[in-house]
Amino acid sequence: MTATDAAPTRSAAAPDEAPPSRRRKRWLGEHPLGLLLSTPYLLFIGLIFAYPIVFSVWMSFQDYFFAAPGAEVDRPFVGFDNYLAVIQDPAVWRSFGNVGIFLLINVPLTVALSLLLATALDKVVHARTFFRVSYYVPYVTASVAVVAVWLFLFSQNGLVNQVLGPLAPEPSWLINSALAMPTIALFVTWKGLGFYILLYLAALQNVGKELYESASVDGAGAVRRFFSVTVPGVRPATVLVFLLATITGANLFTEPYLLTGGGGPNGASTSPVLLMYQKGIEQGNPDVASALGVILIIFVLIIAWLQYRFLGGKES
Numbered sequence: 001m002t003a004t005d006a007a008p009t010r011s012a013a014a015p016d017e018a019p020p021s022r023r024r025k026r027w028l029g030e031h032p033l034g035l036l037l038s039t040p041y042l043l044f045i046g047l048i049f050a051y052p053i054v055f056s057v058w059m060s061f062q063d064y065f066f067a068a069p070g071a072e073v074d075r076p077f078v079g080f081d082n083y084l085a086v087i088q089d090p091a092v093w094r095s096f097g098n099v100g101i102f103l104l105i106n107v108p109l110t111v112a113l114s115l116l117l118a119t120a121l122d123k124v125v126h127a128r129t130f131f132r133v134s135y136y137v138p139y140v141t142a143s144v145a146v147v148a149v150w151l152f153l154f155s156q157n158g159l160v161n162q163v164l165g166p167l168a169p170e171p172s173w174l175i176n177s178a179l180a181m182p183t184i185a186l187f188v189t190w191k192g193l194g195f196y197i198l199l200y201l202a203a204l205q206n207v208g209k210e211l212y213e214s215a216s217v218d219g220a221g222a223v224r225r226f227f228s229v230t231v232p233g234v235r236p237a238t239v240l241v242f243l244l245a246t247i248t249g250a251n252l253f254t255e256p257y258l259l260t261g262g263g264g265p266n267g268a269s270t271s272p273v274l275l276m277y278q279k280g281i282e283q284g285n286p287d288v289a290s291a292l293g294v295i296l297i298i299f300v301l302i303i304a305w306l307q308y309r310f311l312g313g314k315e316s
Contacts, residue, residue: 053297056290064287082291092292094267095275096299098181102271103249103303105185110245111238114193118200119230132201136194143191147258150187174260177268184255184269192248196241203237204230239311243304250300253277272296 060082062075086092121131138146153159154173161168169176173183207230215225231238252271256263262278263270270278272292280289 056293059287060291060294062287064290065284066286078287082287083295085288086291086295091267091270091275092272095270095272098267098269099250099252099271101181102185102188102252103246105182106189106249107242107245109185109189110192110196111241113189114196114241115200115231115234115238117193118197118204119226121197122201122204132197135197138191139194141191143254144258146191147187147255150259154183171265175265177265180260180265180269181256184252184259187259188249188252188255192245196245199237199241200234203234207233239308242307242311246303246307247300250296250303 061077061079063078063081064075065073067073117135121128121135124131151158151174155161156172156175158172161172169179173179211229211233212225215229220228251273253273256269256271256274257277260269263274273296276289276292276296279292280286
């Protein structure tokens with residue numbers, strides 16, 4: 001056999017076994033150092049988020065209860081009994097209704113106010129840093145400290161009621177079953193506004209100034225330029241703000257827990273996450289609380305997908 005006869009045999013065998021460098025790139029990517037540097041964060045995500053979610057799903061199918069460390073107890077498989085208990089509980093349906101009211105107020109307000117304020121701040125020449133920091137300070141301030149201010153403002157004898165006088169609601173804001181959740185929604189909107197303003201400020205830097213100049217030449221006023229240039233230009237940021245505000249609002253816990261003393265009055269401000277805490281920790285039913293948590297995750301994923309789908313997130 002000559003050398004020319006053996007050559008096709010070697011070339012035919014080459015595709016069956018990829019070179020080591022190609023196999024390494026397939027598993028580690030083009031830059032293995034990046035994977036190495038991101039490993040601590042991936043471990044953090046796995047331990048803090050992924051593992052609890054998987055454990056909660058497992059717990060939701062068991063007759064699970066807390067026991068002393070090291071104690072061996074029987075936790076039998078109960079199928080969908082915990083989910084049936086959640087679905088048949090009126091308090092669960094009311095908590096989802098409460099958070100629905102919250103989202104209907106908080107999300108549109110967050111998007112509209114943050115975009116308007118970001119557009120105004122983008123045009124400020126003097127004291128720009130001062131205004132940006134002023135809006136961002138409530139976001140980074142501990143909720144416990146800020147809640148004390150709102151309790152002072154919206155209590156029965158608070159500053160807001162003193163200003164309104166005879167127009168003040170009775171009973172007052174946070175002890176009124178019709179106004180408790182809207183008041184919490186206003187508080188969360190105000191507190192988180194600074195973060196979303198920064199997102200919009202970053203998005204506005206990518207809107208070409210020539211677009212505003214062209215619109216001005218065509219005779220468009222300030223309002224027309226806002227809706228024809230600014231709003232379409234920051235569309236990807238708007239999709240992101242919608243998603244983040246929805247996910248954050250669906251996980252509402254601290255604000256009703258602190259402002260209304262744990263979901264009052266009579267459960268009018270109880271959120272699903274707060275109800276999970278009450279059932280799992282206070283009432284000692286972590287299996288039912290886990291089932292509620294799984295349902296909440298599915299609910300949030302569906303809402304987020306619908307927003308992404310109909311707001312055009314894929315095109316953005």
